[in-house]
Amino acid sequence: MKPSVIKNPRMDRLYNLLMPLLAALAALAVGAVMLLLLGVDPVVAYSALLEGAFGSKNALADTLVKATPLLLVGVGICIAFRGGVVNIGGEGQLVVGAVASTLVGLSFPEASGWVVIPLALLAGFLAGAIWGGIPGVLKAYFNVNEILSTIMMNQIAVQGMNFLLRGPMIDPVQLQAASRIPQTARLSRLFDLPRLVPTRLHLGTALAVLVAILVFILLWRTIIGYRIRAVGLNPHASRYAGIHVQRYLVLALLLSGALGGLAGAVQVYGVHHRMFTDGSATGFTGSAGFNGIVAALFGQLHPLGTIPAAFLFGALLVGANAMQRAVQVPSALITALNGLLVVFVVSTDLWRRRLQHKQLSETLREEISQVKEVKATP
Amino acid sequence: MNDAEFVRMMASIILASSPLIIAVCGETITERAGVVNLSLDGTMLMAAMTGFVMGLKTENVWLGFLAGAIVGAVFGAIVAYGSISLGKSQVAVGFVLTLLGDDLSAFLGQNFTRIPGQVVKHLGIPLLKDIPIIGPIFFNQDMVVYFSYILIIVTWWFISRTQPGLHLRSSGERPEAAFARGVNVRRVRYLYTMLGGALVGIAGAAYSLDVKIGWSEGATRGLGWIALAIVIFGGWSPVRGALGAILFGATKAVATILQRTFPEISVVAFNAIPWVLMLAVLFVVGSDVTERLIEFMPKRLQPPLRRMLRITAPLALGSSIAEE
Numbered sequence: 001m002k003p004s005v006i007k008n009p010r011m012d013r014l015y016n017l018l019m020p021l022l023a024a025l026a027a028l029a030v031g032a033v034m035l036l037l038l039g040v041d042p043v044v045a046y047s048a049l050l051e052g053a054f055g056s057k058n059a060l061a062d063t064l065v066k067a068t069p070l071l072l073v074g075v076g077i078c079i080a081f082r083g084g085v086v087n088i089g090g091e092g093q094l095v096v097g098a099v100a101s102t103l104v105g106l107s108f109p110e111a112s113g114w115v116v117i118p119l120a121l122l123a124g125f126l127a128g129a130i131w132g133g134i135p136g137v138l139k140a141y142f143n144v145n146e147i148l149s150t151i152m153m154n155q156i157a158v159q160g161m162n163f164l165l166r167g168p169m170i171d172p173v174q175l176q177a178a179s180r181i182p183q184t185a186r187l188s189r190l191f192d193l194p195r196l197v198p199t200r201l202h203l204g205t206a207l208a209v210l211v212a213i214l215v216f217i218l219l220w221r222t223i224i225g226y227r228i229r230a231v232g233l234n235p236h237a238s239r240y241a242g243i244h245v246q247r248y249l250v251l252a253l254l255l256s257g258a259l260g261g262l263a264g265a266v267q268v269y270g271v272h273h274r275m276f277t278d279g280s281a282t283g284f285t286g287s288a289g290f291n292g293i294v295a296a297l298f299g300q301l302h303p304l305g306t307i308p309a310a311f312l313f314g315a316l317l318v319g320a321n322a323m324q325r326a327v328q329v330p331s332a333l334i335t336a337l338n339g340l341l342v343v344f345v346v347s348t349d350l351w352r353r354r355l356q357h358k359q360l361s362e363t364l365r366e367e368i369s370q371v372k373e374v375k376a377t378p
Numbered sequence: 379m380n381d382a383e384f385v386r387m388m389a390s391i392i393l394a395s396s397p398l399i400i401a402v403c404g405e406t407i408t409e410r411a412g413v414v415n416l417s418l419d420g421t422m423l424m425a426a427m428t429g430f431v432m433g434l435k436t437e438n439v440w441l442g443f444l445a446g447a448i449v450g451a452v453f454g455a456i457v458a459y460g461s462i463s464l465g466k467s468q469v470a471v472g473f474v475l476t477l478l479g480d481d482l483s484a485f486l487g488q489n490f491t492r493i494p495g496q497v498v499k500h501l502g503i504p505l506l507k508d509i510p511i512i513g514p515i516f517f518n519q520d521m522v523v524y525f526s527y528i529l530i531i532v533t534w535w536f537i538s539r540t541q542p543g544l545h546l547r548s549s550g551e552r553p554e555a556a557f558a559r560g561v562n563v564r565r566v567r568y569l570y571t572m573l574g575g576a577l578v579g580i581a582g583a584a585y586s587l588d589v590k591i592g593w594s595e596g597a598t599r600g601l602g603w604i605a606l607a608i609v610i611f612g613g614w615s616p617v618r619g620a621l622g623a624i625l626f627g628a629t630k631a632v633a634t635i636l637q638r639t640f641p642e643i644s645v646v647a648f649n650a651i652p653w654v655l656m657l658a659v660l661f662v663v664g665s666d667v668t669e670r671l672i673e674f675m676p677k678r679l680q681p682p683l684r685r686m687l688r689i690t691a692p693l694a695l696g697s698s699i700a701e702e
Contacts, residue, residue, distance in 0.1 A: 086469050088473065138657075138660075138661060141665075142661050142665035142666075142667075143665065144657075144660045144661055144665075145610055145660065147416065147469065147606075148603065148606060148607045148610065148656075148660060149657060149660060151603045151607075152603075152607070152653045152654075152656055152657045152660075153657075155600070155650070155653040156650055156653050156654060156657075159646040159647075159649050159650035159653070160646070160650070162646045162649075163646040163647070166646075290477060293473065294474070294477070297470060297474075330485070330488055333485055336481050336482050336484070336485035336486075338481060340478070343474055343475075343478050
């Protein structure tokens with residue numbers, strides 16, 4: 001029998017690791033052509049990218065900081081997708097989580113960081129849970145398509161944020177100024193998430209990794225997680241098995257949203273230390289709510305696989321900025337490169353699955369023919 | 379508000395709804411064949427950009443529409459390839475394409491932002507446009523609007539009254555049965571995903587060449603999602619979908635007027651109205667509440683009401699087809 005990938009678990013795991021990297025290389029190759037067309041030496045550009053993402057302690061810290069919200073959102077996405085629901089509301093959940101946690105920080109300016117930070121993270125978590133839970137309830141009990149409702153919830157969150165930041169929550173200093181930049185006051189320095197090493201790296205990154213591990217345990221080592229996955233695989237069979245399908249649908253979206261909200265809180269307390277808006281969601285989130293979905297898909301919808309995936313995307317985002325500064329390419333090229341990477345990653349995944357499928361059917365065919373041979377020889 | 383103002387507002391609602399109607403008809407065709415093309419938002423952005431640039435370069439507005447249609451068909455083909463041939467989740471493929479379309483249109487169109495280009499010419503229909511009130515609202519428009527009228531009727535007729543339309547529906551409802559009856563389900567799904575995508579592309583081009591003239595980064599962002607919601611609101615019927623599109627246009631117009639009347643209320647409240655309304659509508663058409671309300675109605679009214687209000691998705695929507 002021919003050696004096949006599917007028969008050899010170690011090879012298969014190697015494949016899983018290599019394919020996304022190959023995809024990234026393919027995307028970078030296309031990007032190189034685009035750079036050449038713009039009259040830029042791709043070698044110079046890409047070495048700037050690598051340097052920017054991994055070149056120094058600070059660069060590496062920036063990459064990790066950038067990867068943190070992607071990881072949190074991505075792990076949430078894993079829960080939702082495993083539960084058979086699609087959550088495209090990461091952006092909105094980030095925004096409400098950030099707003100709620102900022103409100104906590106602004107309300108208790110005199111309190112100790114030991115009290116406020118956990119409270120604020122909890123507030124972000126809960127706000128995200130509500131923002132994800134609403135589409136969950138609508139889906140489970142009122143048959144509303146969750147893709148659309150999460151998108152609408154994004155829009156509603158953005159409008160709410162704009163309202164709050166231009167009015168009730170605006171920095172009193174901005175109220176005096178003529179320009180009135182829509183942002184809150186800076187939160188007390190006591191509330192900054194502790195830095196791990198003397199860089200921009202903050203505790204939120206460690207928290208995100210911890211959350212990823214916890215979610216892995218939840219999904220694969222507890223009854224609740226088993227039920228979430230069962231509902232995702234086959235709701236009808238789950239119902240026959242006595243699982244309350246609707247409840248677990250809501251739970252999957254709720255947890256997914258909660259992690260998005262937590263990501264928002266971490267962004268506020270770890271990075272920005274205030275809330276601001278440019279009128280759209282991306283101004284604050286940097287599209288982390290969307291890129292997190294991509295990181296999750298990249299990580300095979302597995303919480304632990306999402307950790308390296310988020311890291312890679314963080315590196316790309318940070319490195320791309322450095323590249324843009326170094327060789328003066330239009331920023332739109334970076335976003336295009338990002339989009340290309342996503343497409344390549346997803347398509348290699350398709351290719352891999354197809355390969356597996358083919359090999360599986362080949363193996364089956366061989367086995368069947370062997371069985372036939374056995375039967376034929378008396 | 380006087381009569382002339384009212385007529386002008388209604389006419390602008392009809393104009394603003396026409397690209398949405400075209401996109402809704404396209405996506406309705408695709409979804410009735412059993413495929414969810416989630417990439418609408420990205421497709422429309424790419425098509426709006428391509429259509430605008432093509433119109434600018436060739437100085438022919440119709441070539442712009444053609445380019446938009448081709449872009450849409452290509453996006454549709456990718457969704458079809460990913461979901462039908464590779465058996466990947468339609469949602470994932472479509473979502474990734476949404477992001478790509480957004481990014482790529484921003485990159486490729488960066489040199490064409492905020493410059494004047496080709497515009498669809500106004501064209502009143504003689505005689506019809508002189509009918510009081512109705513004339514100026516519906517028939518004193520341009521070709522895009524007339525195309526949307528024709529498209530509603532043709533789509534409805536094609537889906538529910540023709541043999542290929544039956545094959546289309548059977549592929550979306552019971553692909554196995556359709557296959558057993560000799561329908562090439564894969565080919566049907568490919569065809570209508572691309573056709574629907576082409577219509578969505580035309581809708582995108584209609585924005586940059588007619589309704590929101592010109593191109594800037596993210597010019598039509600969000601409208602693709604609205605179109606997707608309206609397809610559901612329309613219960614996968616082109617006629618109801620078109621009404622939904624006009625209703626959406628009307629709420630936006632009303633929000634604008636209210637905003638002018640009550641300047642003390644924040645702008646964002648009005649910006650949020652269409653979205654909240656959409657969510658509420660999805661809630662109403664999907665929930666049991668509607669069914670319970672219908673049961674209170676006189677017996678004779680129940681079936682037509684149910685037909686008007688209730689929605690049922692094509693049974694095999696979003697599913698992959700088993701390997702023949």
